[in-house]
Amino acid sequence: MTAQRRVVAEVLDGEHVHLTADEVHARAVSKLPEISRATVYNTLGELVSLGEVLEVATDKRAKRYDPNAHRPHHHLVCAQCGTIRDVHPTGNPLADLPSSERFGFTVSDVEVTYRGVCPNCATV
Amino acid sequence: MTAQRRVVAEVLDGEHVHLTADEVHARAVSKLPEISRATVYNTLGELVSLGEVLEVATDKRAKRYDPNAHRPHHHLVCAQCGTIRDVHPTGNPLADLPSSERFGFTVSDVEVTYRGVCPNCATV
DNA sequence: ATCCTACATTGGACGAAGTCCAGGTCAACA
DNA sequence: TGTTGACCTGGACTTCGTCCAATGTAGGAT
Incomplete structure (x- = not known):
């Protein structure tokens, strides 16, 4: 667990949270200015494989990430x-x-x- | 109704058809070699606004187009x-x-x- | 049949979203 | 302290899609 991953996990917290990768990156930068886009993508990918976060493709543009993965909805x-x-x-x-x-x-x-x-x- | 639009409409015909825009373009080119990507995108967009074709975003990559728009499914x-x-x-x-x-x-x-x-x- | 005009088409430039990679950094452990 | 391996970074690259100026064309008007 590194600082970068902690920051990404913190950004993704709460109900009705559905951020795009870029929004996650923007918020992560405000907490840890030197974090890179690649790291955010990597971390999001890992969280998704771990089942901690869901990918949602409701709009045709960017994927969104939903931290409320444990309660089916x-x-x-x-x-x-x-x-x-x-x-x-x-x-x-x-x-x-x-x-x-x-x-x-x-x-x-x-x-x-x-x-x-x-x-x-x-x-x- | 132009030749280009007819070709796009012909490509999108049948059940269980869910092509990406690029696949539509590839098949259209084989029938009408000089058709451009922009035209395919334009025509698909028009078909979608007319309600003749549905956009499907099942995978996170390219949008797919489903001609079976009149029978809800x-x-x-x-x-x-x-x-x-x-x-x-x-x-x-x-x-x-x-x-x-x-x-x-x-x-x-x-x-x-x-x-x-x-x-x-x-x-x- | 010919001309006109509005709309369709073209191809290429552009933009957004995401992936990949080579190199640098850091922490842990022997 | 030196080695090792995992992690991070920044930038180049790919893919998908949109935009735009220039060109072509369908179909009504003459």
Whole structure:
């Protein structure tokens, strides 16, 4: 555990946190000015392989990193401003996929993304 | 309707078709050698705004384009080779999101991505 | 049939996001 | 102290996508 990794882990902390790699880097720099982009990418990659952090690809641009990996959840995204909230729907989408629709796949995971307009953008 | 647009539309035809923009371009070139990347991107963008084609962001790399836009469906992705199948789960995930979990959003759409290993990769 | 005009297309430059690599630094341990 | 190995750095590079000025063309007007 080095200073760089600690800083990245600190930046990624809390609920409803979904930063891009560049945002993580920007915040890390403000705590540890000489940290490099490559290190941030490496550390994020390691956190993802360790299962500590999730990669989220809700928008088509940059990947986002979600530290709330241990509590299963899905995402609600504002189509206008891109805000992301963690949500916990009822029901189990895995059970909704009959084996006739599995094409022989071993299905291990589901990711649900709700899209809509957030209250803030709705009033504009 | 120009020759270029017709070619792009022809390339994007069928079920379980999920090409990247570059793949669309490559196939379009084989039918119309002088077609440019910019035109393919423009045409894809127009098809998406017209609602004829869906953008899919299942993998973190390039966007993919799904011509099967009129029949609502979700996706099953192989974590190893990236193969994508269209699937039609039972149930309605929109109904599974209680209003207490909507944070004031006006939710209009859901996208479900199942992940697993396809039969082909499983035998390797 | 010809001309005009608006729109489509082209190709290349540009930008954003991410990866890779060679070299430097640091901590631990013998 | 010297060696070792892991880590970090900065910059070059790749990939995917967008933008733009110049050119071509489809299809209505004459």
